[in-house]
Amino acid sequence: MAMILAYWCVLIAAFMPFGFVLYAKAGGPKKMGLKENHHPRRWLEEQAEGPQRRAYWAQLNSFEAFPPFAAGVIIAVISGGSIGAINLFAVLFVLLRLVYGWCYISDRATMRSLVWGGAAACTVALFIVAAIG
Structure with missing residues (x-):
């Protein structure tokens, strides 16, 4: 059976x-070096206000959005x-x-x-799909 898209x-x-934080660390005028990697x-x-800082915030928000999305997919499939x-x-x-990450940055x-x-x-909507089953 093929894996569901x-x-x-x-x-x-x-x-x-991790893509967003990679941009935050390496995509702007201040690049994080080995010394800064300790913290x-x-x-x-x-970091100064700007795209790098906003990319970091996009990373944090993406971590927050992930668990309910993943749960929604799994629950919808098993239901x-x-x-x-x-x-x-x-x-x-x-x-x-x-697009959200781009808008944030x-x-x-x-x-x-x-x-x-x-x-x-x-x-x-994924949870609704699960409820409808």
């Missing part, structure tokens, strides 16, 4: 925060929900979370909030 989305969502969180928290609907909401979640606050809401709605 939504499971791949869970894997992508699990590692997405990477302190280094990230002390016998429509695989098509599960895949749709999982792919849409991943795409919206990527590029300081598009209103759009970021709207995209966050769309991704959160995908998570809720």
Whole structure:
């Protein structure tokens, strides 16, 4: 049996925060070196306001959004929900979370909030798919 597309989305969502923090550590004018790697969180928290700091915040928010999304996918699948609907909401979640990260890094606050809401709605939709079974 082939792996459900939504499971791949869970894997992508699990590692997405690391892409954001990679940008935070290496994508701006101040790059984190080996010396700073002894205290990477302190280094990230002390960065000047700007894209690097916002990328770090996008990482933190991505870690917060992941558990309910992953649970939604798993619960929807084991409850016998429509695989098509599960895949749709999982792919849409991943795409919206990527856009969310871009919005966060590029300081598009209103759009970021709207995209966050769309991704959160995908998570809720997964639980609805599970309930409908």
